[in-house]
Amino acid sequence: MAETKKANVFQRLYVGNGAFNIVGRRKHWYVLFGLILLVCIGSIVFRGFNLGIDFTGGTRVQLPATSATGTISVQQAEDTFSKALGKDPAAVQTVGTGDAATIQIRSEALNADEVLKLKNTLEADLKPNGGADAISDSAVSASWGGEITTKALIALAVFFLAVMIFLALYFELAMAVAALVAVVHDVLITAGIYSLVGFEVSPATVIGLLTILGFSLYDTVVVFDKVRENTRGLLGLTRRTYGEAANLAVNQTLMRSINTSLIALLPVLGLLAIGVGLLGVGTLKDLALVQLTGIAIGALSSIYIATPVAVDLKMRDARYKAQAARVQARRDNLARKAGGAVVTGGDVVESTDDESVQAEVRKEKAMAAAAGVPARTGKATDARRRPTGKKHR
Numbered sequence: 001m002a003e004t005k006k007a008n009v010f011q012r013l014y015v016g017n018g019a020f021n022i023v024g025r026r027k028h029w030y031v032l033f034g035l036i037l038l039v040c041i042g043s044i045v046f047r048g049f050n051l052g053i054d055f056t057g058g059t060r061v062q063l064p065a066t067s068a069t070g071t072i073s074v075q076q077a078e079d080t081f082s083k084a085l086g087k088d089p090a091a092v093q094t095v096g097t098g099d100a101a102t103i104q105i106r107s108e109a110l111n112a113d114e115v116l117k118l119k120n121t122l123e124a125d126l127k128p129n130g131g132a133d134a135i136s137d138s139a140v141s142a143s144w145g146g147e148i149t150t151k152a153l154i155a156l157a158v159f160f161l162a163v164m165i166f167l168a169l170y171f172e173l174a175m176a177v178a179a180l181v182a183v184v185h186d187v188l189i190t191a192g193i194y195s196l197v198g199f200e201v202s203p204a205t206v207i208g209l210l211t212i213l214g215f216s217l218y219d220t221v222v223v224f225d226k227v228r229e230n231t232r233g234l235l236g237l238t239r240r241t242y243g244e245a246a247n248l249a250v251n252q253t254l255m256r257s258i259n260t261s262l263i264a265l266l267p268v269l270g271l272l273a274i275g276v277g278l279l280g281v282g283t284l285k286d287l288a289l290v291q292l293t294g295i296a297i298g299a300l301s302s303i304y305i306a307t308p309v310a311v312d313l314k315m316r317d318a319r320y321k322a323q324a325a326r327v328q329a330r331r332d333n334l335a336r337k338a339g340g341a342v343v344t345g346g347d348v349v350e351s352t353d354d355e356s357v358q359a360e361v362r363k364e365k366a367m368a369a370a371a372g373v374p375a376r377t378g379k380a381t382d383a384r385r386r387p388t389g390k391k392h393r
Helices: 002-015 026-046 074-085 112-126 142-170 173-197 203-230 242-276 282-314 318-338 355-372 380-384
Strands: 058-064 091-095 102-107 136-140
Touching: 026 173, 026 282, 058 112, 074 091, 074 102, 074 112, 142 173, 142 203, 173 203, 173 282, 203 242, 203 282, 242 282, 242 318
Parallel strands: none
Antiparallel strands: 058 102, 058 136, 091 102
């Protein structure tokens, strides 16, 4: 019995016939994602971020990861740093593989004497290939990270403005606002997760955060395009409300959204598994983590946030409220004729014995066909053709 139910669920998911009442239960999704959003915002405000030295400033020391006696481990480098300066480094990681592998040590800003002492101790204890000349150091200014943050915020503001203008022109204002709400939701939750788990925020993290916005917007536009197709000419019909037509659109694109998200996540998982696990590249880790989080949240927001918000904004229009009332009145009338219960709550009623409903079904199909077929331009000879009364074979 359980296997039959599972098969039915997957079949409905594949067919996309509107069986999942996602839009009708939008208040549940608002509460769920609202709680997650509050937790993330609270963490950002009270816990803050684990900023890397690119934002806080500091010193980076780099040396080969191999020596005459073998490979130098991260733990050996940490112990040597603590021995030389009497404090722990901010981060130590291996970058690259084979003979090109290096160890990077990042710490708070060190003065010239401390840097010289650290390099001498590293050369004496670890004996990296190339000796003291192979150990390099560089100072990172906090102002550089601040410039990156400022430019990222400017790019984010420009992106939001461009999205609003484009979607308002391509779709309508309600959908533009809903898409913007979903994108802001994605950014805040992704940033909040970084704050909660304590991932280090680097310039690669900021770049990755900007890249996920395009994916989130793409998925939302796909759903909205189907919503627009399903709701064309809706005010003259009484078969479905705007919310029900939008819910059908979400169901029809649900499988595509899932497949797109899974395909997008595969190379990101590859970055984590291969780029970080095997190659040990720290920059890839920062980029992969933010993309993994952002893509997953972006796919969910396009389904559970963007379309429901667009429906709520659209239903503020008196014309769509009146159309919903006409839909409910027709359903009440059908229920009285059939002697059954009145249907409410977003489930679409299909009737095979009601001629008006069948007429509307034909009208919807005609509208869909007309929307997908370009207008035919008559030939010049058609205008000059005169009826002759003869039959053409």
